[in-house]
Amino acid sequence: MFKKTHVLLTLVLLVIFSLAGNVLPGQHQAAAKEKHNKTLVMGTSADYAPYEYIDTAKGNKIIGFDVDVARHIADKLGYNLVIKDMDFNGLVPALDAKRVDFVMAGMTPNAERKKKVDFSNTYYKAKQLIVTNDPKIKKIEDLKGKAIGVQLGSIQEKEAKKIADKVDNVTIEKRNKVPDLVQEIMSKRFNAAVIEDGVAIEYLNKNPDLSSFVIPGSASAGSAVAFQKGSDLTEKFNKEIAAMKKNGELDQYAKKWFEPKTEKKAEKKSIVDFSTIMPSIPYILKGILTTLKFVVVSILLGFVLGTILALFKISKVNVLRWGADAYTSIFRGTPLILQLLIIYNATPQLTGYKIEPFLAGVLTFGLNSAAYVSEIIRAGINGVDKGQREASMALGVSYGSMMRQIILPQALKNILPALMNEFITLTKESAIIAVIGTTDIMRRAQIVGADTYRYFEPLITAGIIYYLMVMALTVLGRMLERRMSRGD
Template sequence: MARKKLAVLLFAAIMLIGLAGQSFVQGVPSAEAKEKHAKTLVMGTSADYPPYEYIDTAKSNEIIGFDIDIAKHIADELGYNLVVKDMDFNGLVPAVDSGRVDFVMAGMTPNEERKQKVDFSKIYYSAQQLIVTNDKNIKEIEDLKGKALGVQLGSIQEKEAKKITDKVDEVKLEKRNKIPDLVQELQTGRIDAAIIEDGVAVEYLNKNSKLKAFVIPNTGSAGSAAAFPKGSKLTEQFNQEIDKMKESGELDKLVQKWFKIEKKDSEKEDTSGIDFSAISIPFILKGIITTLKFVSVSIVLGFFLGSLLALMKIAKFAPLRWFADAYTSIFRGTPLILQLLFFYFATPQLTGYEISPFLAGVLTFGLNSAAYISEIIRAGINAVDKGQREASLALGVPYSKMMRQIILPQALKNILPALMNEFITLTKESAIIAVIGVMDIMRRSQIVGADTYRYFEPLIVAGLIYYVMVMALTVLGRMVERRMSRGD
């Protein structure tokens, strides 16, 4: 049995090294791009904002759109390869401020709050703000009285919404992380209207016959600009290239390419009902590999660190017990998503180390899981008959050998169900890493929803995948439990 355990541990260690190595490949330019330029620029964006930036899930994993084309053109002119990182919109400014990305292009409008954190380029595109609704009775701003109005969190539309609430009574403001979330809330009736930029709204209006829109009076947008770290030399370089694109007509060509209006009622798609053929299931399935890598490495890290913490908690040396108890208290006493965002955004700011989303997720979940696993293992060790310890000490068996060969094997047999439950919980909670842009199952299902304007189907597919993974872990746990019960 000891040899079998050793083989399993060795395999886990090899898998840890291999998977961790593969994870750092994410975000690296293609070999073709490497040959073109020696330098690289990292751009942050939120790929749920067609036609500015999005993923056509039926065709590829590549982020495309108006902003992407502009960024590629400018980066190429400046002699850089472009790497695009996808993340939540409200995390873009912190990403620039902490140095996680070199710049941001995401249909972002400069405002005073953002200018305090980052520098902006010249405006490269100006737009109008629209009220989008499926309520036939909402035809002007005053009709929003007593209605629920949705906006994207941290966006310029949020400022416009506050102006409306100051002017019209009883307007309930609802904030969501993404524009697709707002459209989904409109379709389900949770909100009555949403403020969306005209270039983005066109995509939804063309594909949903139930939606209509009108322009908010006197709210010409300040326009979209690229955001840079304070004092970055890239700001002036981008300004010069934006001027060149305007003068040459290159910018107008891209506007025509991405903001073409094809609003014909006969061609509108009805997104009501259930139709799994309308979504790209293979695109979601590709996220299984990323999720399995993440969960596998996190489980290995959590188990080994949890075992060490458990031994520290029963040690006679008081400072070890204090450290282990403080560690457990911190990780059990704070929200998991807070820990994830801390590792992802604070690490570059505090240490200057550019931590990858995958590594940030592994550290967060591994360290968090270790706190719970340590308590499980400690309880298992304490449950072993004290007489066995006394007998081992009486026979002169060293403490380390006693724990490794006598106490821990018995403890593991007793706590196996609890350990498997922790691993299952970790597998389900891994969906949280979608908020930092890791292309796991959940993130891909969200992207499919944004691309197809359907949300029920991709979420059902994602749910089924997680269910199958959890059931597989459950069966595996029962198999191991039966083998251990036979004393193999």
């Protein structure tokens, strides 16, 4: 039975890895038609409408002002455009690690960023607004004793600090994404947020409770394209930006994306209204495939490596035993999200290898799971009656054959419930990979929230999907337990 299971797991692993070798849905977006022979990869944070965002009701496509400008310039330079979506504060590190060729995300070329990357000339200038749902906040002085939000790593942080220097008792809160800021305002955790005017338009049009005013003297340094230090693309982009300004093409794109909507503001909706996200449900469901690929590969990697570690832990060779114990101590003693960020961000820095989000996630969860699985399997092996080993040795059965054919099958039968519990935990924790831009179920639910400005409904939908997956895994575990108890 153990041999059959081993063969089946090996076949499944090969199939999953072959699938994982393909581009995952939504992980990056290429030009619809391969018009040119060369490709440019653009990094962005697709939660910054109307600069760049995903219209989840219509599919997986990233659209917006920056996308139109980037596609126009890439085409003029003879390149196809590929877009990679990630958190805003991860864009400069991605550029530095050469995961992307350039970044367009409404980014302002401040002095700190210029130390790490090169910038083009500005292609759009904007002003900074105070956005709030408190009718009593109408000027900067009204922010006294209030909490204001800003996007982490953005130019708005400096504007908020200027306000805090002028007004007493102002608390500055930071979030990864602009939609998070708006959600915090609507939840009354923040009193206001500093948001660029071009971005704020979308929120003001769709949220009747929100109002805004311009921060005096807040004229932005403008948005520019970021490049790797010394990139020859900088001058090429500058020439195209100058040409677009001269012939009015930049103005046309700005008019398309930044002019306020003329229609009436939306009426207030009920507190819970799933009809608002119904067109985006298929978009969330597409994340199931990504999550399943990730979970299956991580489980198999964790099981195989965990078995090896368990054998090391019961070995009579001190070095192997100490090494396995140290491994378990490290991975069990540090946060999972820390391990993920170290593998994803540090690998390019240390090795020069541009590790992809999917591979980084699989390695992190597989290595982490192995630490827990090794303890489960070790306990299972030690739980097998010693008489089994003594009888095997008396019959002259080699140590390897004894483990494969006698000890491990019995141990697996005893520890199956504990293993299934570990795999269920891994399935739920897989949502963490959303932080590195992998478009799994959780990431897609967050994107829908950013697109519709409602978070309860998409997050509950994601929760239902995860619950059904866990229930399916629970049923599978019980079926395996019954089968193994019959000795099949």
